Amino acid sequence: MSAIARLAATVEARKGADPETSWTAKLLSKGPEKCAEKFGEEAIEAVIEAVKGDRARLTAEAADVMFHLLVMCTARGVTLADIEAELTRREGTSGIAEKAARK
Numbered sequence: 001m002s003a004i005a006r007l008a009a010t011v012e013a014r015k016g017a018d019p020e021t022s023w024t025a026k027l028l029s030k031g032p033e034k035c036a037e038k039f040g041e042e043a044i045e046a047v048i049e050a051v052k053g054d055r056a057r058l059t060a061e062a063a064d065v066m067f068h069l070l071v072m073c074t075a076r077g078v079t080l081a082d083i084e085a086e087l088t089r090r091e092g093t094s095g096i097a098e099k100a101a102r103k
């Protein structure tokens, strides 16, 4: 199992956990809007590091983004399997071809 799959399983399992001992449970207990806000903050922090160009700091921020993306999606009942199914559906279709088909 990949680290992301293990993390997704942990996040899912934290749904009913104690917010006093779990950051994930604490965030989930605040609702999907708060989870989305937190994801947005982390995404902006990653953008800043990408612009600055520090590889190690961008790696750390990207990991924060992945974690908070999973928490936000879990809060709305979207699973890693759902996301993977969508990615699989898109496999082999160039973004250029996909965009042209929408016009």
Ligand SMILES: N=c1c2ncn([C@@H]3O[C@H](COP(=O)(O)OP(=O)(O)OP(=O)(O)O)[C@@H](O)[C@H]3O)c2ncn1[C@@H]1O[C@H](COP(=O)(O)O)[C@@H](O)[C@H]1O
Pocket (backbone or CB within 6 Å): 007, 010, 014, 021, 022, 023, 024, 025, 063, 064, 067
């Ligand atoms: N991957 C993560 C992970 N990434 C980031 N974070 C937490 O997300 C929080 C981010 O909140 P803040 O932005 O307030 O923290 P910050 O960026 O330090 O704040 P400032 O810089 O703004 O002061 C921090 O407390 C981080 O520790 C994470 N917390 C948990 N996980 C994973 O989730 C698992 C379950 O964690 P718990 O639910 O806490 O048991 C862990 O074992 C990890 O695998």
